[in-house]
Amino acid sequence: xxxxxxxxxxxxxxxxxxxxxxxxxxxxxxxxxxxxxxxxxxxxxxxxxxxxxxxxxxxxxxxxxxxxxxxxxxxxxxxxxxxxxxxxxxxxxxxxxxxxxxxxxxxxxxxxxxxxxxxxxxxxxxxxxxxxxxxxxxxxxxxxxxxxxxxxxxxxxxxxxxxxxxxxxxxxxxxxxxxxxxxxxxxxxxxxxxxxxxxxxxxxxxxxxxxxxxxxxxxxxxxxxxxxxxxxxxxxxxxxxxxxxxxxxxxxxxxxxxxxxxxxxxxxxxxxxxxxxxxxxxxxxxxxxxxxxxxxxxxxxxxxxxxxxxxxxxxxxxxxxxxxxxxxxxxxxxxxxxxxxxxxxxxxxxxxxxxxxxxxxxxxxxxxxxxxxxxxxxxxxxxxxxxxxxxxxxxxxxxxxxxxxxxxxxxxxxxxxxxxxxxxxxxxxxxxxxxxxxxxxxxxxxxxxxxxxxxxxxxxxxxxxxx
Ligand code: PXG
Numbered sequence: 001x002x003x004x005x006x007x008x009x010x011x012x013x014x015x016x017x018x019x020x021x022x023x024x025x026x027x028x029x030x031x032x033x034x035x036x037x038x039x040x041x042x043x044x045x046x047x048x049x050x051x052x053x054x055x056x057x058x059x060x061x062x063x064x065x066x067x068x069x070x071x072x073x074x075x076x077x078x079x080x081x082x083x084x085x086x087x088x089x090x091x092x093x094x095x096x097x098x099x100x101x102x103x104x105x106x107x108x109x110x111x112x113x114x115x116x117x118x119x120x121x122x123x124x125x126x127x128x129x130x131x132x133x134x135x136x137x138x139x140x141x142x143x144x145x146x147x148x149x150x151x152x153x154x155x156x157x158x159x160x161x162x163x164x165x166x167x168x169x170x171x172x173x174x175x176x177x178x179x180x181x182x183x184x185x186x187x188x189x190x191x192x193x194x195x196x197x198x199x200x201x202x203x204x205x206x207x208x209x210x211x212x213x214x215x216x217x218x219x220x221x222x223x224x225x226x227x228x229x230x231x232x233x234x235x236x237x238x239x240x241x242x243x244x245x246x247x248x249x250x251x252x253x254x255x256x257x258x259x260x261x262x263x264x265x266x267x268x269x270x271x272x273x274x275x276x277x278x279x280x281x282x283x284x285x286x287x288x289x290x291x292x293x294x295x296x297x298x299x300x301x302x303x304x305x306x307x308x309x310x311x312x313x314x315x316x317x318x319x320x321x322x323x324x325x326x327x328x329x330x331x332x333x334x335x336x337x338x339x340x341x342x343x344x345x346x347x348x349x350x351x352x353x354x355x356x357x358x359x360x361x362x363x364x365x366x367x368x369x370x371x372x373x374x375x376x377x378x379x380x381x382x383x384x385x386x387x388x389x390x391x392x393x394x395x396x397x398x399x400x401x402x403x404x405x406x407x408x409x410x411x412x413x414x415x416x417x418x419x420x421x422x423x424x425x426x427x428x429x430x431x432x433x434x435x436x437x438x439x440x441x442x443x444x445x446x447x448x449x450x451x452x453x454x455x456x457x458x459x460x461x462x463x464x465x466x467x
Contacts, residue, residue, distance in 0.1 A: 009049040012037045023157070036416075041068035044434045044441055046421070056421045057431040057445055062233055062265045063296030066342050067436040073297045076338035080331045089117075089328040098328030101336050105304060108274050108340065112287065112304040114314075117333075119326040121264035121290030122156025124301040125227075128288055129160045130322050132225040132258050135309050138316040144224045148214055148257075150186045154234035155227065155262055155288075164227055167234075182218070184210045186232060187240040190375060190386055195396045204241025212251045225258035225285075230276030233265035233432070236425035237384035239377050245280040258285045258309065264301070268292030269343055269435050271380035272353035279379065285309055295339045300332035348435040352380045359439050363446045370450065372457045372466075374398045381437070385429045385449075387411065387456070389466045401427060405465045411456040418455075420448040 007015075017031035037049035044067055046054045059065060066073070080097060087095050102115045116131070118124045129147060136144035149155065151166035162170045163177030166186070171177055185191075187207035189200050196203045215223050226248065232238040252259040261284035266276025270292060273279045277287065285308055290301030305313070313320060326332070343349065361378045367385060368376035374388030374395040387407045388398035401407045408424030415422045423430050433445060460466040 009037055010034075012049060043067045043069060044437050052419060054419045054421055055441075055445055055448060057433045057449075058421050058423055059432050059434045060296050061291070062270075062432050063291035063294075065268055065270065065292040065348065065435045066295040066339060066346070067434040070295070070297075070339075070342060072338045072342055073295065073335050076334045077298060077331055080334035084330050087330060088325065090323060095328065095330040095333070097330045097333035097337060101328075101333040101340075104337060104340055109287065109304050111283065112306050114305040114310040115302050116305060116322075117300070117302040117326075117328040118290075118324055119299050119329070119332075120156070120301045121262075121288060122158040122161035122301075123324055124264070124288040124290055124303050125155045125164055125262065126158050126160040127303045127322060128225075128227065128260055128286060129164070131286070131303065131305070131309070131313070131320070132260070134317065134320060134322075135258065135312055136224050138312055138318075141221070143222055145180045146218055146223045147181050148211060148218075148223060148226045149181060149183050150228055150232075151183045152186045152188070152235040152238070153183070153227075153229060153232060153262075155229075156264075182214065184214050186235065186238060187244045188236075188238045189241065194400065200241040201243045204243035205247050207240070208244050208247035208251060211248055212255075215251070215255050215257065220255040220257065223255065223257050225260050226252055227260040227262055229262045229264075230266045230280045231271065231379050231382055233382070234425070236428040237377070237379075237382050237430040237432075239379045239382075239384070240280070242281070245277070245282040249282040260284055260286045260288070262288045263304075264288055264290045265292075265382075265432070268295075268340070269349040269352055269380075270382060270432065272349065272357045273380075274349055276379075293339065294332060294335045297339065298332045298335045299326075300329065300336055302327075343435075346436065352435055356435075356437060356439065356442060357381060360442055360446075363442060367446065367449065367453075368395075370453050370457075372453050372460070381431075381433055381435055383431045385453075387427045387429065389460075401460075401465060405460075407456065407460065407465065410459055411452060414452040414455040414459075415448075418448055418452055420445070420452060422449065422452070 013034035016035050038046050039049050040047050046056050105115050106113045116127055133145055149164045153166040155161045155164035163181045166183045189196055189203050261277040263275050267289045271279040277284050285306045287304040294300045357380045364376040364378045367373055371391050372387050373385050375386040377384050389401045391398045408427055411429055412424040
């Protein structure tokens with residue numbers, strides 16, 4: 001069949017299950033149900049092949065920061081494709097869009113004067129592994145190779161990305177993690193659905209000190225870097241206590257260890273600052289980025305290199321034997337330039353910080369009263385609702401649902417039917433809507449969320465999962 005021929009949903013689904021292996025998917029299970037076919041989008045809405053309109057509270061996959069249908073990005077891509085669709089940056093050559101983007105990134109990220117481009121966040125984190133080890137080589141401390149990360153972190157799907165990540169299901173397949181990577185516990189106050197017996201701030205300090213314990217166990221002279229997402233995204237929008245990151249930074253500085261922020265989700269305005277590390281009050285040595293740099297209109301990622309590391313690599317490093325065909329892809333860079341220009345023109349970062357971020361937070365404080373919700377948190381335009389069983393007067397006394405119940409999946413199914421994309425991670429329902437969302441659209445989104453919570457609660461009572 002010609003790719004341009006219109007098809008019915010069933011025809012698309014049949015061809016999909018016949019040929020397309022989807023990421024993170026049980027292929028056979030999906031073939032039984034059939035994929036939802038998304039055909040077009042505008043602003044914060046999607047339309048599927050049956051014509052249903054869906055509010056996309058996940059910005060695609062945490063990336064469509066400027067929303068769908070932004071003509072400036074389309075025009076930038078078309079113009080660059082006509083003029084120069086590709087040229088590489090390997091053999092002492094460069095293209096104007098890649099140079100201009102490197103310059104612009106240095107402007108939006110003060111202290112990060114240099115950038116290494118990749119095609120994705122995963123490749124950006126592979127670059128991190130090689131770059132921090134190279135840094136210690138040229139600094140005359142080649143035995144500093146170990147990278148410390150966290151359980152339930154997500155850093156991508158390449159061998160290094162998945163190894164840095166702390167997803168047990170990923171480590172169970174394909175011989176991961178690769179050597180020289182170790183994981184500490186995440187700063188999740190509600191671990192196993194129960195709060196730690198400390199205030200959040202006390203817990204933040206305690207969780208940060210797990211890093212120091214691990215450093216001392218390994219020997220600081222063997223540790224190259226610590227990496228973390230300022231706010232864990234795929235792990236369930238885990239917002240660390242305010243005490244956590246400054247203490248992590250202090251520990252890294254004390255032991256001379258490089259501090260890496262994976263800003264793939266938290267970069268480009270998501271938390272109400274250009275980067276999540278600014279929101280969380282720390283200054284990393286390196287930052288991985290992707291997603292929001294182009295608002296997902298075209299793949300692009302990379303590493304922003306702080307001045308300490310850049311100087312060593314430039315002055316002492318010689319040739320760095322690393323790079324991708326698409327490092328500095330001119331079309332991707334042209335789209336990123338237009339995207340960052342638009343973020344600035346629309347004042348989206350300030351808008352998240354001063355207007356829609358606090359507005360969403362106020363709504364979430366109300367959602368916290370819902371009988372199914374044990375905790376409701378936001379950071380900029382990231383939000384999480386923890387679903388609990390038999391909510392007590394003090395939600396900390398509530399019980400988590402039995403693991404067999406899969407309450408998140410039940411809630412997600414209601415969202416799907418009601419025309420809302422909200423993601424489930426265990427018992428946490430998470431959102432990250434486009435930064436262009438208006439107050440009226442937040443009202444609309446929260447009304448849908450509330451409706452889906454009501455439907456989920458009714459189902460939980462019917463099925464005897466809750467009282
Ligand atoms: N770091 C972080 C923090 C991410 O969230 C990556 C790296 C990898 O980026 P690429 O571009 O290689 O995918 C990510 C990606 C989910 C989900 O289910 C999240 C991501 C990817 C796929 C699914 O929340 N984040």
